[in-house]
Amino acid sequence: MRGQGAAGDRPGxxxxxxxxxxxxxxxxxxxAFRHARDTMNIFKILRDDIVKTIEDLGRQGKxxxxxxxxRVTAEPPREAGHGDISTNAAMVxxxxxxxxxxxxxxxxxxxxxxxxAVSAAETAGPGFVNLRLTDPVWYAQLADLLAxxxxxxxxxxxxxxxxNVEYVSANPTGPxxxxxxxGAVVGDALASLLAKAGFxxxxxxxxxxxxxxxxxxxxxxxxxxxxxxxEVIGEIPEGLYPGDYLCxxxxxxxxxxxxRYLEAPESDWLAEFREAxxxxxxxxxxxxxxxxxxxxxxxxxxxxxxxxxxxxxALEFLTGQDLIYTGVLEPPKGKLPDDWEARPQTLFRATRFxxxxxxxxxxxxxxxxxxxxxxxxxxxKYRRGFAHMIDVWGADHGGYVxxxxxxxxxxxxGDGGLDVKLCQMVNLxxxxxxxxxxxxxxxxxxxxxxxxxxxKEVVRFIMLTRKNDAQLDxxxxxxxxxxxxxxVFYVQYAHARAHSVLRHAAEMFxxxxxxxxxxxxTTLDRLTDPAEIALIRxxxxxxxxxxxxxxxxxxxxxxxxxxxLAAAFHGLWNKGKDEVALRFLVAEDxxxxxxxxxxxxxVATVVASGLAVFGVQPVEEMR
RNA sequence: GCGCCCUUAGCUCAGCCGGAUAGAGCAACCGCCUUCUAAGCGGUAGGUCAGUGGUUCGAGUCCACUAGGGCGCGCCA
Numbered sequence: 122m123r124g125q126g127a128a129g130d131r132p133g134x135x136x137x138x139x140x141x142x143x144x145x146x147x148x149x150x151x152x153a154f155r156h157a158r159d160t161m162n163i164f165k166i167l168r169d170d171i172v173k174t175i176e177d178l179g180r181q182g183k184x185x186x187x188x189x190x191x192r193v194t195a196e197p198p199r200e201a202g203h204g205d206i207s208t209n210a211a212m213v214x215x216x217x218x219x220x221x222x223x224x225x226x227x228x229x230x231x232x233x234x235x236x237x238a239v240s241a242a243e244t245a246g247p248g249f250v251n252l253r254l255t256d257p258v259w260y261a262q263l264a265d266l267l268a269x270x271x272x273x274x275x276x277x278x279x280x281x282x283x284x285n286v287e288y289v290s291a292n293p294t295g296p297x298x299x300x301x302x303x304g305a306v307v308g309d310a311l312a313s314l315l316a317k318a319g320f321x322x323x324x325x326x327x328x329x330x331x332x333x334x335x336x337x338x339x340x341x342x343x344x345x346x347x348x349x350x351x352e353v354i355g356e357i358p359e360g361l362y363p364g365d366y367l368c369x370x371x372x373x374x375x376x377x378x379x380x381r382y383l384e385a386p387e388s389d390w391l392a393e394f395r396e397a398x399x400x401x402x403x404x405x406x407x408x409x410x411x412x413x414x415x416x417x418x419x420x421x422x423x424x425x426x427x428x429x430x431x432x433x434x435a436l437e438f439l440t441g442q443d444l445i446y447t448g449v450l451e452p453p454k455g456k457l458p459d460d461w462e463a464r465p466q467t468l469f470r471a472t473r474f475x476x477x478x479x480x481x482x483x484x485x486x487x488x489x490x491x492x493x494x495x496x497x498x499x500x501x502k503y504r505r506g507f508a509h510m511i512d513v514w515g516a517d518h519g520g521y522v523x524x525x526x527x528x529x530x531x532x533x534x535g536d537g538g539l540d541v542k543l544c545q546m547v548n549l550x551x552x553x554x555x556x557x558x559x560x561x562x563x564x565x566x567x568x569x570x571x572x573x574x575x576x577k578e579v580v581r582f583i584m585l586t587r588k589n590d591a592q593l594d595x596x597x598x599x600x601x602x603x604x605x606x607x608x609v610f611y612v613q614y615a616h617a618r619a620h621s622v623l624r625h626a627a628e629m630f631x632x633x634x635x636x637x638x639x640x641x642x643t644t645l646d647r648l649t650d651p652a653e654i655a656l657i658r659x660x661x662x663x664x665x666x667x668x669x670x671x672x673x674x675x676x677x678x679x680x681x682x683x684x685x686l687a688a689a690f691h692g693l694w695n696k697g698k699d700e701v702a703l704r705f706l707v708a709e710d711x712x713x714x715x716x717x718x719x720x721x722x723x724v725a726t727v728v729a730s731g732l733a734v735f736g737v738q739p740v741e742e743m744r
Numbered sequence: 745g746c747g748c749c750c751u752u753a754g755c756u757c758a759g760c761c762g763g764a765u766a767g768a769g770c771a772a773c774c775g776c777c778u779u780c781u782a783a784g785c786g787g788u789a790g791g792u793c794a795g796u797g798g799u800u801c802g803a804g805u806c807c808a809c810u811a812g813g814g815c816g817c818g819c820c821a
Contacts, residue, residue, distance in 0.1 A: 123821085192761090200764070209763065212801075222801080246764040247801065292821070332821055453817050454745040466818070477747060477817090484819040491821050519748055520816035543749080545814090587757075590749065592814085594756075603783050606756090606769050614783080621782065669760050681758060685768080695785060704781065743782075 123290040123304070123327075123514040162276070162664040163262055167206050167238070167252065168195035174232045175210060183228055185218050197662060204241070204251035205658060211248040222248030259654055260645035262661040263723050267641035271730040274667040279320030285507035286312040289410065289417070290327040290514075293402035294338045295364055297409040297568040299595065300515065304544045306584040306736075308513040309415045310676040311542070313734045318671035323507065324417045327498060330399045331423040332491060337361060338402065339395035343382070345371025346394070350383060370401045409568050414577050414736050426497050432489055435497035435532070436482060444470045444531055450478060469496070474527035495525060499539065500532045508537045511674060516543040516590070540674055544589045550596040575600055578737045582609040585735055586680045603743070608684045612728060613740050615687035618694060619725035620741040622705050626718050630711050633718075637726060640719040647716035650703060652693050656720060659689050660727045667734075676734065683731045690724045 172190045179186035190210070198207040211226035218225060226244035233252060234242040241253040266273040288308020291301045309324070316322045329335075341362040348354045349371040357363040374397060382390040403420075410416070426432055439445050448468050452461055468479040469492070482493040502510055510529065514521070522541045529539040549556045549566055557566065572580055579600050586608055587593040603610050623635050634640070648654065663682070670678040697704035705717040729739045 194761095194763095196760080198764075199759090199767085203764075207764090212763075215801085249764065329821060334821065450818055461818075464819080468818095481818055486819075488819090490819070495821095516749080517815060518821090521821095522748075543815090545749090591757080592750095604770095605784095608769090610783090611769095618782065625781070666760080673760075675760090678758090678760075681768090685758095688768085694781070698777090698780065698785075701780080706781075 123512070123518055162668075163254075163258065163661050164195050164197070164206065164665050167254075168193065168208075170236055170238075171195055171208050171210055171229070171233065174229060175214070178228055178232065184214070184220075184225065188214050188217055190214075196665075197658075198249075198251065201655070203245060203249070204243075204253045206252045206254065208250045208252070209248075211244075211250060215248065226250050256646065256649070256654060259657040259661065260648070263645060263648075263657050263719060264641040266660060266663075266723055266726060267637040267719060270637050270726060271733055273726060274663045274730050275317055275319070276664060276668050276671075277319040278668050278671065279315060279318050281319065281321050282509065283321045283323065283506050284315055284509045284511065285323050285325055285502050285505075286315070286511045286513070287325045287327055287502075288312075288513035289406075289415070290329065291406060292329050292334055293399045293406065294334055294362060295402065296366055296405055299547045299549055299566060299568055299571055300544075302413060302568045302571070302580060303547050303584045303589075303593065304513045304515060305410065305413060305415045306581050307542060307544055307589050307676060308511075310581075310585055310679075310735050311511065311513070311674060313736065314667065314671050314676050314679065317667055317734060320509075320671075323419060325419045325421060325502075326417040328399075328403065328420055328422045328424075329491075331427055331494060335395050335399055336391065338398045339391050340387070341367055342370050342374060342394050342398040343387075343390060346374040346378070347371075347383060349375035350380060366405065367398075370398060373397075373401070412569060412572050412577060413580065421498060421501070423494050423498070426494055426501065427489070431501055432494055432497040435500045436493060438500070439469065439496070439531060442531065444473070445482065446470065446479075448479065450481070469524075469528065469531075471524045471527040474530040476523045476527040480524045492521075492524060492528075496528045496532065499525065499529050499537075503529070503533050503537050508533065510537065510539045511542065512539065513542045513544060513589075516545045519543055542589050542674060545587075545592045547584075548592060548594045550594055550599075552598045553596065556597060571595075571597070578613075579609050581735055582612070582680065582732075582737050585677050588675065588677055608680060611691075612680075612683045612687045612732070614743055615690045616725050616728045616732075616739040617741055617743045619690070619721045619728070622721050623718065623725075626706055626714065629706055629708055630714065633711065633715060635718060635722065637722055640715065640722050643715040643719055644712060645716050645719055647713045648720060652689075652696060652703075653717070653720060656689050656693060656724070659686055660723055663727050663730065679731050679734050683728060686724065686727060686731075 172193060175184060175188060175190055175193070178184040179188060192213040193208060193210045195206050195208050198204060208229075210229060211222040211224075214220075214225055215222040223244060226248045229250050230242045230244055233239055233250065238254050238258045239252050240255040243251050245251050269275075286308055288311075289297075289301060289305045291297055297305070312322045312324045337360065341357075344354055344357065344361060345367045348368070374394065377397075378390075382394075436445060446468055447465050449463050449465050450468070452463070464485065466481045467483040469482055471480045472478060480492055482490055482496075484490055499510065512525070522543070525541065526539050529537050549571070568580075574597060583595055583600050584593070599607060600609060601607075603614075605611055626633065626635060648657070666678060666682045670676060693703070694705075705721055706714050707717075708714075725739075732739045
């Protein structure tokens with residue numbers, strides 16, 4: 122069970138991409154040589170120009186030749202007053218060049234000011250070079266985004282490398298609850314984000330259908346089977362699953378087997394009941410996932426790994442590397458388990474790969490531990506072509522991360538990488554009060570109930586409004602509020618408002634084509650208000666955000682970006698309230714209106730592009 | 745006891761491989777609006793980034809230690 126939990130972890134050492142593993146950038150601004158994807162990131166274009174300038178200065182002897190430019194950045198300064206793009210080049214080159222950063226900055230300013238895209242260049246602070254770009258650059262950015270549609274922001278950063286994202290992996294013993302939902306949504310959105318960033322993504326679900334808990338499930342099902350045949354079962358005994366979701370399964374089993382297994386010993390029916398129960402539970406979970414809009418490409422079965430001998434094979438592989446031995450572990454410090462006793466075990470040398478202790482692979486009854494199957498599973502993933510793996514787990518599995526990463530290192534000879542995203546607890550609230558719909562103790566609110574109450578779009582978005590490793594409050598009332606402090610509403614409203622303007626425009630200018638590509642072709646230099654340019658600038662940051670969020674494996678950044686973009690759009694709209702001249706639609710000036718409609722369409726496009734990463738359908742009208 | 749994670753404004757949280765004066769929403773305070781395009785709008789105030797020390801030209805960000813909180817700690821998954 123990897124579904125939910127409580128303590129957190131940062132992405133840390135398991136990141137998939139190395140720092141220097143930079144994407145290939147288009148060399149020039151020239152459209153003819155642009156790659157089909159990843160064409161429109163203005164920051165990359167300028168970074169290329171800056172690097173080229175440094176190389177030119179090297180050739181001219183004004184700077185040492187062959188300077189390492191890998192740490193040079195081109196990014197928006199925090200302070201808008203500092204310009205559109207800021208580079209740290211002078212500071213990171215200073216040491217190697219044995220020059221004062223401000224002198225290097227001066228050299229760069231002189232060269233960069235000559236670029237057609239640059240309207241002003243200046244040095245600032247300890248050696249920053251700040252660039253201001255001409256308005257036509259921003260018009261071109263807007264035109265590009267309108268032409269691209271929701272594909273805007275697509276990147277080839279991943280260069281088609283394969284990534285496996287494993288998420289949900291809830292035990293097939295009951296319906297999904299809200300804790301599972303977080304992992305499901307985080308995994309699903311992360312997968313989409315990586316796909317947008319140019320990775321070849323496979324979405325995977327690991328079915329834990331081999332452990333002791335599925336035997337418990339089978340026994341619980343047998344109880345419900347007896348109940349369905351008329352027995353009074355009374356209280357569900359300790360150690361069995363009490364949920365009444367097993368009743369339909371009991372009835373189905375009664376229908377299928379009649380009274381055949383009513384009095385029969387467990388050994389007669391266990392395997393058959395287990396199989397039927399797991400199938401029924403998986404069907405239920407898959408239905409939960411469908412309602413949440415979460416999909417997987419592969420469902421991998423733990424039982425099947427065993428059946429195909431892959432567990433034995435994986436451990437044989439490790440044995441061949443002398444990574445498995447029989448030994449006795451130190452007793453854990455602190456509270457000892459009651460029945461602890463020193464005993465020789467089959468152990469994996471996890472300490473060689475950074476873990477704190479070596480980890481057991483066999484239980485005392487001789488069967489494999491969960492870890493042993495998981496080793497086989499990750500080896501299987503690697504052999505299927507995934508050097509890059511991401512697992513999304515509940516935070517209560519934090520103690521398991523090191524050993525799994527150790528195993529992946531051992532299995533792949535260091536070639537493979539595993540990043541584990543731990544999802545913290547979801548606190549379900551209703552109007553600020555803890556909400557536990559438990560009819561009896563221990564009953565979780567099911568995901569299905571929550572989805573039925575607020576809708577899948579809301580569940581998905583809210584689950585992504587926090588870092589995965591921070592706890593998340595989910596208030597069933599607040600998430601439906603129509604106000605600025607409800608990010609789902611606020612972002613959706615921006616999209617709806619944009620479409621509202623477009624609908625008005627269609628009435629006002631019946632002949633005007635309002636689709637993205639058409640608007641991309643309109644004359645955009647009517648956009649002159651600083652707030653309008655600022656909005657374009659913000660939208661032009663979308664491709665950059667996609668890449669950084671994908672690199673960090675942090676889909677929640679998309680939520681914050683969209684919220685900020687929505688705020689800027691609403692702000693501009695509100696300005697039009699006071700200053701009539703700033704309204705998007707000006708009846709007597711179709712040219713101006715068309716330019717502003719391009720802006721409006723752009724906002725709708727970027728919002729839709731972002732929501733698509735979340736699997737959230739943008740609305741065109743608030744109801 | 746050990747390991748991992750967390751600690752940023754009164755509250756809930758952002759802060760992009762270390763970068764310039766640390767941001768947003770809510771709450772608070774002060775104004776405005778009341779149909780003009782759609783569910784209000786604008787502004788003010790609020791911070792020893794838990795603490796101490798270190799690395800660095802530069803630390804909320806990296807390192808060490810301390811305090812508080814969470815999770816985990818052989819044969820559960």
